[in-house]
Each structure stands twice: as C-alpha cells, then as structure tokens.
Amino acid sequence: MKSLRLTFNEHGKPNEVLRLEEHEVPSPGEGEVLLRMLASNINPSDLGTIGGSYGTLPSLPAVAGLEGIAEVEEIGHCTSGLKVGDKVRIPSTAGSWQNLICTKAANLKIVPKGIPAEQAGSAFVNPPTALLLLRRIVDLNPGDWIVQNAANSAVGIAVIQVAKKLGIRTLNLVRREELTKPLINLGADVVMLDDDQAPKNFREYTEGKVPRLALNSVGGNSAYRLCKMVIRGGTHVTFGAMTSEATRFPTRFLIFNDIELKGFG
Ligand SMILES: NC(=O)c1ccc[n+]([C@@H]2O[C@H](COP(=O)([O-])OP(=O)(O)OC[C@H]3O[C@@H](n4cnc5c(N)ncnc54)[C@H](OP(=O)(O)O)[C@@H]3O)[C@@H](O)[C@H]2O)c1
Structure with a gap:
C-alpha cells in the first residue's frame, strides 16, 4: 500500500532538509500491525531532532515526528490483544509524520476509548x-x-x-x-x-x-x-x-x- 512520509537525510532547518516521500508499506506479517496515523504532534524536540541539537538522535535517513496516535487498520498473524479500530500510541522511534506504519504489535499502548485523537496525541510528552x-x-x-x-x-x-x-x-x-x-x-x-x-x-x-x-x-x-x-x-x-x-x-x-x-x- 502506498503511503506518504516526511523524512530527513541530513540535519538542518526543517524547510531545507525535510522531503515528502511516497513509499510502499508492506502488509503486516507475523506479530505485526498496520497503523494509520490519526494525529501527529509538532514538539520543539522534533525541531531539535531534525536540526541535530537534540540529546538522542536517530540514525539517518529518519522519518520526522516523535509523538502521535494511530488506529490499528490491519492485523498480521499471531497478534494478540489488539483489534482493528483500536487507538494506540506509536513507538517513539517510528516517526509520526507519516500516514501508515507497519510495526510490531508487542508493547503498543492502547489509548482508552472516548479520548479524542488530538488530545491523546499530545498526552505522552x-x-x-x-x-x-x-x-x-x-x-x-x-x-x-x-x-x-x-x-x-x-x-x-x-x-x-x-x-x-x-x-x-x-x-x-x-x-x-x-x-x-x-x-x-x-x-x-x-x-x-x-x-x-x-x-x-x-x-x-x-x-x-x-x-x-x-x-x-x-x-x-x-x-x-x-x-x-x-x-x-x-x-x-x-x-x-x-x-x-x-x-x-x-x-x-x-x-x-x-x-x-x-x-x-
Ligand atoms: N526535558 C524534557 O523532558 C522536556 C519535555 C517536554 C518539553 N521540553 C521542552 O520544554 C520546552 C517547551 O516545550 P513545549 O512543547 O511546551 O513548547 P511550545 O508549546 O511550543 O511553547 C513554546 C514556548 O516557548 C516560548 N518561546 C519561544 N521562543 C522563545 C524565545 N526566543 N524566548 C523566550 N520564549 C520563547 C513561547 O512563547 P511565545 O508564545 O511568547 O512565543 C512559548 O511559551 C521546549 O524547550 C521543549 O523541548 C522538555
């Protein structure tokens, strides 16, 4: 499935180093889920991460964005505990400035029902x-x-x-x-x-x-x-x-x- 993401391959000003990319997301395999982003934050730490001044930096190239909430769209084999439609906090290393993420299901935190995505998306930092x-x-x-x-x-x-x-x-x-x-x-x-x-x-x-x-x-x-x-x-x-x-x-x-x-x- 095609997805869009904002990536950077060098550190610098966001408007100079961020690239909008289309890429192919694989179907979820064993123990994996496909997540569709619902809300992605822009925190000052995102700008520090892109700029290279933040304390911990990802290896490059990286997808930008540290915090966000996604919905489980598809579930792979042997994935217990999650249902399609559950809202989850994405792993902080996945990059939240993208549409679709295929990731391991283990350790994903389910957000309680009734909390709007925009609120849940900015609740973890x-x-x-x-x-x-x-x-x-x-x-x-x-x-x-x-x-x-x-x-x-x-x-x-x-x-x-x-x-x-x-x-x-x-x-x-x-x-x-x-x-x-x-x-x-x-x-x-x-x-x-x-x-x-x-x-x-x-x-x-x-x-x-x-x-x-x-x-x-x-x-x-x-x-x-x-x-x-x-x-x-x-x-x-x-x-x-x-x-x-x-x-x-x-x-x-x-x-x-x-x-x-x-x-x-
Ligand atoms: N150490 C941690 O664990 C941790 C966790 C979370 C956040 N933080 C840090 O906390 C800070 C605030 O984060 P946030 O998400 O709350 O920020 P935010 O909502 O984006 O707000 C930024 C604040 O900084 C002020 N500001 C911007 N430029 C300034 C300048 N040149 N001089 C004085 N004030 C300025 C703004 O005031 P105006 O409205 O007047 O522009 C606003 O009050 C950031 O440095 C962030 O990295 C640290």
Missing part, C-alpha cells in the same frame, strides 16, 4: 513532564509556590493545571500581556511579564511568599531572572532551551542564597 517537574524535583506541599517562564507553552499550561490539582500555587512569566486572562482562566494564580520588573515586584502578588522551585524552559536572561525569584535554598531546574542563549545565573544568588541549579530530561 508534555503532561507527564509537568507532573514529574512538580513531583520529582522538590518535595512540594499544598500552598507552596513555584515560578515558571514560557508559562503559555504546552508544558507550562500542563504545569498550571497539574499544580492547581495538587494545591501548588503558580507564578507564571510570559512575553505578552494578553496571555494573562486565558492563563488565569486555566488555573494560574499569578501571571506577570517576563521582564526585569518581575523579580522586584512579584512578592506583591504572592502574599510575600517566594517560590521554592523555578522551572526554566527558556534560558538566557529569563533563566537569570528566575534565580532571583527562588527562596534561599530553593531549586532552579532547566528542562528546555527555547532561546538559543546560554542559561545564565547571578553568581551572588548561588553563593548567598544557596540556590541549586539542576537539569531535567
């Missing part, structure tokens, strides 16, 4: 990242504050929603004022512009409380500002780098405030 950031870095208690930059990102929104459920208060930094109301509606406690005023003024909005944890997915001056918004002995964790600038930190805050700098990946 960013929401679990938010949960782990809030649960595994610092032992946070209900009522504790955290601060994050890029609060309107997919991870940032998941952090706001998960924190709300856990009773953790969120101080959210964004680049545009019009994001304030939508983020408050999603459960954000405080939204501020990510500028040099934020470290000076934030206590006015947090009842004088200072966050125990800072979540940095930006880098550069934004990461520097976050260090100034963490309590003495608090933790600053970097899990993304949306600007290409190096993560910076104010030395005196490390020395006199004993801030711990960590990474998460």
Whole structure:
C-alpha cells in the first residue's frame, strides 16, 4: 500500500532538509500491525531532532515526528490483544509524520476509548513532564509556590493545571500581556511579564511568599531572572532551551542564597 512520509537525510532547518516521500508499506506479517496515523504532534524536540541539537538522535535517513496516535487498520498473524479500530500510541522511534506504519504489535499502548485523537496525541510528552517537574524535583506541599517562564507553552499550561490539582500555587512569566486572562482562566494564580520588573515586584502578588522551585524552559536572561525569584535554598531546574542563549545565573544568588541549579530530561 502506498503511503506518504516526511523524512530527513541530513540535519538542518526543517524547510531545507525535510522531503515528502511516497513509499510502499508492506502488509503486516507475523506479530505485526498496520497503523494509520490519526494525529501527529509538532514538539520543539522534533525541531531539535531534525536540526541535530537534540540529546538522542536517530540514525539517518529518519522519518520526522516523535509523538502521535494511530488506529490499528490491519492485523498480521499471531497478534494478540489488539483489534482493528483500536487507538494506540506509536513507538517513539517510528516517526509520526507519516500516514501508515507497519510495526510490531508487542508493547503498543492502547489509548482508552472516548479520548479524542488530538488530545491523546499530545498526552505522552508534555503532561507527564509537568507532573514529574512538580513531583520529582522538590518535595512540594499544598500552598507552596513555584515560578515558571514560557508559562503559555504546552508544558507550562500542563504545569498550571497539574499544580492547581495538587494545591501548588503558580507564578507564571510570559512575553505578552494578553496571555494573562486565558492563563488565569486555566488555573494560574499569578501571571506577570517576563521582564526585569518581575523579580522586584512579584512578592506583591504572592502574599510575600517566594517560590521554592523555578522551572526554566527558556534560558538566557529569563533563566537569570528566575534565580532571583527562588527562596534561599530553593531549586532552579532547566528542562528546555527555547532561546538559543546560554542559561545564565547571578553568581551572588548561588553563593548567598544557596540556590541549586539542576537539569531535567
Ligand atoms: N526535558 C524534557 O523532558 C522536556 C519535555 C517536554 C518539553 N521540553 C521542552 O520544554 C520546552 C517547551 O516545550 P513545549 O512543547 O511546551 O513548547 P511550545 O508549546 O511550543 O511553547 C513554546 C514556548 O516557548 C516560548 N518561546 C519561544 N521562543 C522563545 C524565545 N526566543 N524566548 C523566550 N520564549 C520563547 C513561547 O512563547 P511565545 O508564545 O511568547 O512565543 C512559548 O511559551 C521546549 O524547550 C521543549 O523541548 C522538555
């Protein structure tokens, strides 16, 4: 059966290195299934993978896209546990930017019925990242504050929603004022512009409380500002780098405030 896929054979800018290819997909053999993609994500890590800057890179040529949901279209011999029409998470190494995938049936995760494909397709990277950031870095208690930059990102929104459920208060930094109301509606406690005023003024909005944890997915001056918004002995964790600038930190805050700098990946 003919299928289309977006592949790259060298690293570079997506518009320069991605190629749309038609190729023949085999019928599923023993222990295999044929999957039809329903929803494929575009995550920043996809751009890093295509560009060659991501931590783990596939061997080339590769099909682009790490996350997506597919429907089982055809089942090969000796394939137990899956039915035609089941929605599954595709293996992360298969490449989600394609129409059809013939792959091993073992270890495919079935998505519970009733979850829209678009929602399931973006459920496996960013929401679990938010949960782990809030649960595994610092032992946070209900009522504790955290601060994050890029609060309107997919991870940032998941952090706001998960924190709300856990009773953790969120101080959210964004680049545009019009994001304030939508983020408050999603459960954000405080939204501020990510500028040099934020470290000076934030206590006015947090009842004088200072966050125990800072979540940095930006880098550069934004990461520097976050260090100034963490309590003495608090933790600053970097899990993304949306600007290409190096993560910076104010030395005196490390020395006199004993801030711990960590990474998460
Ligand atoms: N370590 C892990 O396990 C892990 C897991 C998931 C994601 N991540 C990382 O987390 C980050 C966010 O991912 P996502 O999928 O949530 O992103 P996303 O939904 O695509 O959102 C991107 C965010 O980055 C901001 N941004 C873009 N360029 C910027 C710049 N030059 N300076 C400052 N802010 C900028 C955007 O703000 P505007 O709207 O103002 O442009 C937006 O808030 C990425 O770096 C991703 O790789 C890491």
